[in-house]
Amino acid sequence: MSKSKASMRDIASAAGVSVTTVWMVIHDKPGISPQTAEKVWSAINDLDYRPRKSDNNSQLNTVGLLIEQSSIPAISDVFYGDVIRGVQSEAERLGMRVVLSVFDRNKRGFDLNGLIHDVRGVVVANDGDLPAQTVLQLTALDIPIVLIESYIAAQDFPCVLGDNFIAGYQITRHILDLGHRDIAVLKGPSKYSSLVDRLRGCMAAMAEEHLLFPPEWMPEPMSGHPIKGYVQMQEILALDRRPTAVIAISDKTAIGAMDAIREAGLRIPEDIAIGSIDNTRESQFTRPPLTTVHIPKYEIGMLAVQKLNRIIMGEDTTAFKSVVYSELIVRESCGSPGRRLENPEAPGNAG
Numbered sequence: 001m002s003k004s005k006a007s008m009r010d011i012a013s014a015a016g017v018s019v020t021t022v023w024m025v026i027h028d029k030p031g032i033s034p035q036t037a038e039k040v041w042s043a044i045n046d047l048d049y050r051p052r053k054s055d056n057n058s059q060l061n062t063v064g065l066l067i068e069q070s071s072i073p074a075i076s077d078v079f080y081g082d083v084i085r086g087v088q089s090e091a092e093r094l095g096m097r098v099v100l101s102v103f104d105r106n107k108r109g110f111d112l113n114g115l116i117h118d119v120r121g122v123v124v125a126n127d128g129d130l131p132a133q134t135v136l137q138l139t140a141l142d143i144p145i146v147l148i149e150s151y152i153a154a155q156d157f158p159c160v161l162g163d164n165f166i167a168g169y170q171i172t173r174h175i176l177d178l179g180h181r182d183i184a185v186l187k188g189p190s191k192y193s194s195l196v197d198r199l200r201g202c203m204a205a206m207a208e209e210h211l212l213f214p215p216e217w218m219p220e221p222m223s224g225h226p227i228k229g230y231v232q233m234q235e236i237l238a239l240d241r242r243p244t245a246v247i248a249i250s251d252k253t254a255i256g257a258m259d260a261i262r263e264a265g266l267r268i269p270e271d272i273a274i275g276s277i278d279n280t281r282e283s284q285f286t287r288p289p290l291t292t293v294h295i296p297k298y299e300i301g302m303l304a305v306q307k308l309n310r311i312i313m314g315e316d317t318t319a320f321k322s323v324v325y326s327e328l329i330v331r332e333s334c335g336s337p338g339r340r341l342e343n344p345e346a347p348g349n350a351g
Contacts, residue, residue: 006047009314014043019313020094027061029095061096063308064119068129069104083125083148086301094309103130119143121308123301126150128191144311146304149194149297156319158311160304162295164194164277167326168201171275171293172247174328176209178335180245180273184217186232186257188249195249198277202247217243221253229256237264245269245334248276251283251292258286258333269335279329288332296324 008026012019017036024032025040032040043049065087067080084100091098099119121144124135132152138145139157147159175183185202188195206212219235221228229248236242237260246261248254254276261272268274268288276283279294303322310316 006049008049010047011040011043011049014047015039019315020309023313024095027095031093062099062119063091063096063305063312064099064101064122065125066101066103066122066130066134067125069102080125082297083301086298087123087125087305088301089298090302090305094305096305096309103134120312121145123148123304123308124150125301127193128189144308146308146311148300148304151193151321158307158319158321160300160307160322160324162194162297162300163323163326164197164295165201165204167277167293167295168198168203168247168249169205170201170326170328171277171291172202172205173208174291174330175245175247175273175275175334176205178245178273180243181209181211182241182243182245183211183213184236184243184246185213186229186246186248186253187218187221188228188253189221189223198249227256227259229253230260231256233257233260237261237266243272245273245275248274251276251278251280251290254290254292254333255282255286258290262287268333273334275334277326279327283329284331286333291331291334292329294327294329296326300324 008019008022012022015022015036017040021032021036022040023029025037026044065084088098122138123146124130124138125148127150130150132155135145135147135152135157136155145157147157149161149164151157151159151161172183183206185199187199190196203213216239217236219232222231229252232253233246233256236246246254246257248257254274257274258268261268261274266272275291277293277295279292283290283292303324307316307322
């Protein structure tokens with residue numbers, strides 16, 4: 001091998017470490033043991049490696065985080081807040097900084113070229129108003145990307161997801177195990193693939209019991225409304241027959257629904273049990289505390305940056321879907337396991 005043509009990958013191979021470790025040693029980043037650093041510098045000297053001029057460019061230390069425009073500040077949002085904190089924490093550990101870009105569907109001419117000019121790669125959080133075409137354009141511009149809580153059918157993009165299907169299954173199975181059969185579900189906007197997967201999990205659990213959600217107990221979310229769950233629950237409560245339990249597709253939806261239930265003079269869980277998915281900070285402080293399924297958004301953000309960094313460093317070019325386990329968090333909003341309905345086989349919604 002010609003010494004003048006040695007690459008960072010060659011140094012990593014000679015030192016028996018990853019390309020990321022070589023980069024961190026060269027840029028004097030913390031977290032590397034003296035013994036490892038010594039092996040890397042020895043390999044650099046042996047191979048007469050000279051960092052490219054661009055290795056000192058600040059672009060090498062910068063990654064982008066692309067999110068959709070929200071009605072509230074992103075850091076305060078129940079989804080984006082934890083994701084951003086996870087992305088930022090791992091980026092700092094790797095010696096990188098994060099540039100946040102917001103996609104506003106109401107504005108024309110989002111400057112993708114401007115975004116990729118300043119970064120080595122991009123984490124795209126969620127789908128929703130971020131169309132698949134935008135992700136495909138990033139790929140066409142030859143910029144490494146990792147998706148968070150979204151995927152594109154028939155396209156092999158690296159992505160990190162919560163186990164949303166299983167989360168929907170878990171919360172529905174829990175409510176079914178408490179004896180409920182008259183169950184409503186508060187859906188989310190279909191533009192979010194994660195929420196669609198949650199609904200599919202809910203329906204799978206119901207199908208195991210040969211049950212279906214009645215259409216009138218599956219109200220559509222009101223577009224643009226800040227408390228969709230409140231409005232959806234009001235629609236259900238206005239019907240002649242009400243469910244004994246409600247599954248909300250997210251904690252945010254559940255909190256709005258709980259307000260509507262209390263306003264109607266009904267008790268939770270005595271009159272209507274309710275469970276949801278997310279395990280946001282707010283969920284443990286509702287009245288009563290909300291039974292929910294934990295989706296580790298902070299960890300998802302961290303894993304996405306780790307994956308993006310490996311792609312940037314040329315260590316990992318295989319696209320794969322990483323799914324992070326969910327966990328049922330039982331609190332008080334569904335009632336205790338010892339409190340079952342007297343007749344769980346009461347006529348309901350047999351399919």
